[in-house]
Amino acid sequence: MEAGMTKDFVNPFTPVVGKVPLHIAGREEIIADIEGALAGAGNDPAIISLLVGPRGMGKTALLSHFADTAESSGWVTARVTCVAGMLEDILIRTQRATRHLVDIEPARKIKGAGIADFISLELEDSPRELSNWRSRMDDILDALAECNTGLLVTIDEVNPSIDEMATLVAAFQHFLDEGKKVALIMAGLPYAVTSLLSGKSTSFLRRAARYELQALNDYEVEEALMRTMRDGGKSFEPDALEAAVNAVKGFPFMLQLVGYRVWRMAGDSETVDVSIVNAAASVARKELDQRVYEAAWFELSEADKSFLLAMTEDSAITRQADLAGRLNKPSGHVSRYKKRLMQQGIIQERSRGLLEFCLPGFKEYFQERIAEEGDL
Numbered sequence: 001m002e003a004g005m006t007k008d009f010v011n012p013f014t015p016v017v018g019k020v021p022l023h024i025a026g027r028e029e030i031i032a033d034i035e036g037a038l039a040g041a042g043n044d045p046a047i048i049s050l051l052v053g054p055r056g057m058g059k060t061a062l063l064s065h066f067a068d069t070a071e072s073s074g075w076v077t078a079r080v081t082c083v084a085g086m087l088e089d090i091l092i093r094t095q096r097a098t099r100h101l102v103d104i105e106p107a108r109k110i111k112g113a114g115i116a117d118f119i120s121l122e123l124e125d126s127p128r129e130l131s132n133w134r135s136r137m138d139d140i141l142d143a144l145a146e147c148n149t150g151l152l153v154t155i156d157e158v159n160p161s162i163d164e165m166a167t168l169v170a171a172f173q174h175f176l177d178e179g180k181k182v183a184l185i186m187a188g189l190p191y192a193v194t195s196l197l198s199g200k201s202t203s204f205l206r207r208a209a210r211y212e213l214q215a216l217n218d219y220e221v222e223e224a225l226m227r228t229m230r231d232g233g234k235s236f237e238p239d240a241l242e243a244a245v246n247a248v249k250g251f252p253f254m255l256q257l258v259g260y261r262v263w264r265m266a267g268d269s270e271t272v273d274v275s276i277v278n279a280a281a282s283v284a285r286k287e288l289d290q291r292v293y294e295a296a297w298f299e300l301s302e303a304d305k306s307f308l309l310a311m312t313e314d315s316a317i318t319r320q321a322d323l324a325g326r327l328n329k330p331s332g333h334v335s336r337y338k339k340r341l342m343q344q345g346i347i348q349e350r351s352r353g354l355l356e357f358c359l360p361g362f363k364e365y366f367q368e369r370i371a372e373e374g375d376l
């Protein structure tokens, strides 16, 4: 425990990438849908789900949350990131988890062989070609079915340029057609998901339930801040809570940063006043700048910056058609840079030809940095 903090409590906030927060703000509908699908018969569309949203919006945290709850109700889970080697990774993790299950129920048999024998056979094999992946998974799924359980695969940071996605999607289509107990939850930046769905070999995913993680509402932020703080043995004074909510601006990552700093700065005090929140918010804001915005800023080329600067002329939505004139560039240039910035998770296309900043707070950060550059 940190010295000088409220006795017997540790900081309850989790400003760590991918960490499941103590209290998840909002997201009730997504959680109800996906947990409902996991509890249901397997014909629910949310049995294959896509979580889509900009950075820091809580995609990884939700994936972990679903994997945790699925595990606690008996599912076997394989949690992977979308990189080359992902299929082998899923296979190995599934085998490991299955072996654990077998340890719990050693008496179970499949077709005359113990699951343990079957698994060790699998593990003795040298990695075979990926074309075998589906049939190897098929065998494991049959073994799991004998134990009355299913497999949840979570894939983070989906990347359409990873060829293994096509194999995985085709295999899942087959598993579902065969009535196997499987679930697939994927997460990614909007652009990556859109281009994944447009691919021919992964078009089956258009049937998946798609959830857009938007900024949180203020009342959702308020409730999560209040509850988490209470679990840490402290409470906000009313105007302090309001100030904290204003500092968070609906951004989940900022909720954790602000809460973490507030709790720490409050020291031994059990109540948090507005001066603590103000001091904490300015530290949290710097941390957010460093961890999220600065990284995004340094990825920007001069042409990216001109593009974004032209977008800041609008208060919220920019028409793509207006940008060619503002930038004095052909429309091909505009489409190219739109795509680049979407890939970086900085802007999104709300609907055809309508663009907006999607990383909460980045527009303001960008304007400040541009003004600083102008001062140099």
Ligand SMILES: Nc1ncnc2c1ncn2[C@@H]1O[C@H](COP(=O)(O)OP(=O)(O)OP(=O)(O)O)[C@@H](O)[C@H]1O
Residues within 6 Å of the ligand: 014, 015, 016, 017, 018, 019, 020, 021, 023, 024, 025, 026, 027, 053, 054, 055, 056, 057, 058, 059, 060, 061, 062, 224, 252, 253, 254, 255, 256
């Ligand atoms: N609904 C939520 N309520 C409270 N805190 C949240 C919520 N969602 C995420 N967080 C917190 O926000 C931070 C960022 O979450 P996470 O890493 O899951 O975002 P992400 O969308 O995966 O970002 P990236 O695209 O950068 O991977 C973590 O500290 C997490 O604990």
Ligand SMILES: [Mg+2]
Residues within 6 Å of the ligand: 018, 059, 060, 061, 156
């Ligand atoms: Mg993530």
